[in-house]
Amino acid sequence: MKRNGGVDHQTAPASRVIIHGKKGQVKAVFGWPAIHTRLGADKETQPKTDNLWLDCGARNRKEVEALGIHIGAVVTYQDGFDELANGNYIGRAFDNRVGGFMIAEVARMLKENKKKLPYGLYVVNAVQEEIGLRGAEMISRRIKPDIAIVTDVTHDTTTPMINKQIEGDVSTGKGPSLAYAPAVHNKLLALVEKVATDKKIAVQWRALSRSTGTDTDSFAYSNDGCPSVLISIPLRYMHTTVEMLHRDDIENTIKLMYETLLTLTPKTNLNYL
Numbered sequence: 001m002k003r004n005g006g007v008d009h010q011t012a013p014a015s016r017v018i019i020h021g022k023k024g025q026v027k028a029v030f031g032w033p034a035i036h037t038r039l040g041a042d043k044e045t046q047p048k049t050d051n052l053w054l055d056c057g058a059r060n061r062k063e064v065e066a067l068g069i070h071i072g073a074v075v076t077y078q079d080g081f082d083e084l085a086n087g088n089y090i091g092r093a094f095d096n097r098v099g100g101f102m103i104a105e106v107a108r109m110l111k112e113n114k115k116k117l118p119y120g121l122y123v124v125n126a127v128q129e130e131i132g133l134r135g136a137e138m139i140s141r142r143i144k145p146d147i148a149i150v151t152d153v154t155h156d157t158t159t160p161m162i163n164k165q166i167e168g169d170v171s172t173g174k175g176p177s178l179a180y181a182p183a184v185h186n187k188l189l190a191l192v193e194k195v196a197t198d199k200k201i202a203v204q205w206r207a208l209s210r211s212t213g214t215d216t217d218s219f220a221y222s223n224d225g226c227p228s229v230l231i232s233i234p235l236r237y238m239h240t241t242v243e244m245l246h247r248d249d250i251e252n253t254i255k256l257m258y259e260t261l262l263t264l265t266p267k268t269n270l271n272y273l
Helices: 061-066 094-112 134-143 186-198 216-220 247-263
Strands: 016-021 024-031 053-055 074-077 088-091 148-155 177-180 204-207 228-235 243-246
Touching: 094 148, 094 228, 094 243, 094 247, 134 216, 148 216, 148 247, 177 186, 186 228, 186 247, 216 228, 228 243, 228 247, 243 247
Parallel strands: 148 228, 177 204
Antiparallel strands: 016 024, 016 074, 024 053, 088 243, 177 228
8 A cells, every 4th residue: 555645544544435446446445443442452553554454345366356456556535525514615636626627717717708818828737746746847848838827725724733823824715825935936926916906806825935835836947947926725624535625715716817817918927027
């Protein structure tokens, strides 16, 4: 068993999963001993990658292989989308499928509103962000952008057990989050902030040290340098099967990206800013 990207192994026990084998999908569960058998232990065992296991109903190697399960098969959780009270959505992998959804919505709005941008626009959804920003690294080298607007999730720091003194003060339902960081171009950030002010879009702020931990880092330092900005959407319970975000934040993040694109001109580059 190996972790895939940033998946949280402590949430695995008793979860239903799908094993993607050579013969198709195989249903399984992450097994965990019953509490009755653990009560006598001096110290409660914590789930780790070296003590977790999958149970698909097979009881020997032959039965496992007959199902098409093989070394290296990817496992995904079965948990799906749901809606809670007050406009809150939950689901697995909102980080960062919601980013892909939002940029697709921006592209749809540009087309449906028949907006003619005075520059070339690439809408890209990069892979392998969780294992080293590899997709962003490849695409930034290929298209060589003059400016990059990146969207990702950030922590809702009102979540219990998160320290605001370390993570800042950001909450779902209060708007997209902008950040000061080495990879974020200050003048491009100021432009986005002005758009938010002009269009009455509430934003929240963070300060990041060294790296943003997002594809912004790959774009900012690619080629000869690319002015980049990060627009994040607040998220609760990151890297679990019940990631939670707010409907209003989705709508306002889409709006902020859309309006920013309409503000940019061909002169909006490193020298101009």
